Amino acid sequence: MTAMTALRQIAPEPAPASAPAGPELDWLLAGLQTNRFMPHPPPDSIFVGDGDYRAIGAEFLGHFVRIGRLMPHERVFDIGCGIGRMAVPLTQYLDPERGSYDGVDPVMDGILWCAQTITPAYPRFRFQRLDIAHPLYNPQGSLPGNEVRFGFANGSFDFVTMISVATHLPPDELVVYLQEASRLLAPGGRLFLTAFAIDGSTGQERLSFKRWQDGPGWYAIDEAPLAAAGIDASFLLEQAMQAGLTVEALRPGHWRGISAAHYQDVLIATKPGGRP
Template sequence: MTATLALRPAEPSLPTPPNDPGQQLDWLLDQVRTNRFMPHPPAENIFVGDGDYRAIGAEFLGHFVRIGRLKPTERVFDIGCGIGRMAVPLTQYLDPARGSYDGVDPVMDGILWCAQTITPVYPRFRFQRLDIAHPLYNPQGSLPGTEVQFGFPNQSFDFITMISVATHLPPEELTVYLNEASRLLAPGGRLFLTAFTITGEPTGQERLKFKRWREGPGWYAIEEAPLAAAGIEEEFLLSQTQGAGLLVESLGRGHWRGINAPHYQDLLIATKPENGR
């Protein structure tokens, strides 16, 4: 684990990290949440959802390490990197010489902020825009979501994140993304994906009320903008993940269901087999 390095001059009074390895991650997450020198985009430019930018980034870094088993030396690919909410905390965790990060997103403003703020200090953090068409985030995009191909060779990454990406995709596009993730993962690599998975009848405790969309495996919570909060049938998600050549490790329930859980959306962890294609 690397020491906390702000993207501006270091704060003189920054406390010393503990020697106990078991406490180092908690210390690092606290620094990500509270270090005022950590970069933060202007509030009006944050298009990646509600909540505290730094706190959510720190939360997911903890999930990446504890649930996804992310190591500092691994190669990370962040699909839908937005305006750096996952990238900023990862600058404090990934080894600056051996780890790496690549992020893609269709929203130019987010990519520009990340490329101008993060990459000059952390050159192994790279960002690129892919002009994917999306009715909410990039309505004039030139590339249909069913034709997405990320410009990296096979087995380029050890850890791929899709945070709040499946929640904005129709089922046929989600299948394409799963196949691309499988292609890009090295054997033993993990996919870390969040979703609203639909299982059976609602309990009435859910914070979002989904309705079936187009008689298929997709569901929506906002009728006038179905892809603002898209659900997916659990059976479809699992079958498409397995069909892409990944082994489903776990699917944890999120507290959007009205239950106690460490994360809001449901969380899928899938692994590329050691003998995977």
Template sequence: MTATLALRPIDPPPAIAVPAPPGREFDWLLDHVQRNRFLPHPPPESIFVGDGDYRTIGAEFLGHFVRLGRLQPHERVLDIGCGIGRMAVPLTQYLDPERGSYDGVDPVMDGILWCAQSITPAYPRFRFQRLDIAHPLYNPKGSLPGTEVQFGFANGSFDFVAMVSVATHLPPDELSVYLNEASRLLAPGGRLFLTAFAIDGQTTGQERLKFKRWQDGPGWYAIEEAPLAAAGIADEFLLSQAQGAGLLVESLRPGHWRGISAAHYQDLLIATKPERSR
């Protein structure tokens, strides 16, 4: 792709195998995730990220992971920015307990401790670790600069990497590092599922979010006193950096933060690690 990239769905190449869409059993599972009072649930005062109902948002994204990201029960998942388990809890009901696996990383110790104490004992293939990544909002005393992030897993360790509401809190130079790490960690055929506020220079938000360009670069911000509380990124920069990391961009789907009808709030990037050449 060239500079003509635009914020629109990008048709997947024919070589990408698309599983049959999930049916009624999966719809039942999503309902079960929302209603099952025995699933782990953190105290309301401990939920430090994300708007909306904890369980409802988790079920929503499980639906997106499967329907849009083609996540299969046997796959290995890495959740970058796992927070306090909002994505992990619904995945406990979907991933195969013997073949599937989940690893979550986050800089906030409280979230990691809750997940390790409340999820891992019942679901031992769900693992959580804290990385002391510096962030002005979530971990201001962190020892590891965001531009030096390396996740402690071997190349090709995962089939699915999720970055939900992570790019929306990163400056452009750090986002590039995360994209390269995601590409390194994905096995051939694996997918990156990333949400963002992808700015096309025309749509910059509604009343709730009004983005302004940051220092004439690819970064945008909506809250001047805390730019990384809601960070946007130029869509062409996001796409070019994903491609530069060795990923094949399948789609960049606009979200309803723009004032349009959409199934998700933030924009959604899905990119694939190409199969090895024969």
């Protein structure tokens, strides 16, 4: 199988029969945005990007179900969990007896808030800080990004998310993260990754990327290259496949100036060997 060299737009997959779908899912997502009893960190502590914390979390839960086929009983691993923006809505979706969630992040304040606020009410939601070095988020970190290995056994998860993580990694570190995601996925499990996947097309992009040296990486902000990092689409797809994943689609996002359901591009890749 050769790497796809252009982004593919596919129709949304129907939600699994045992998962909320249609009006039921729409009702859940709307409720997540308006329920004042849902956990919400102090506004000045949110370091995970612009936009409404609740609205973005609800949006991605919808993408996880509709695009990633996330089921309530599955085991979720959230790489770069930040301050719980994905975890909070998942508390209302994952089965409290069978589903589970593990999140890791290098920023201690986010992990502490999640562990103190979410875990006491949802004990199957667990959070761990890894001291991964990053020039923006953890400049004094002790673990180089290209040596990351998450402390879980092979095949521990059914669904691995990397939301706005690849957009802050250089290519050599992204390769390691893809390999780890593949290692951690059980057969049939899915990787849901967002990225700025540069494919050579031109349009009304909201970000203007420059190539990073002579490699597959790109950057949009001169003074902080890893604040908005792009990656060659062909490199991303090839590395996902070399990690042992089957690429289902790379869906273009509306950062390109096109109509799309999500801002960044979305990669969906599956660990082979699951049920047909």
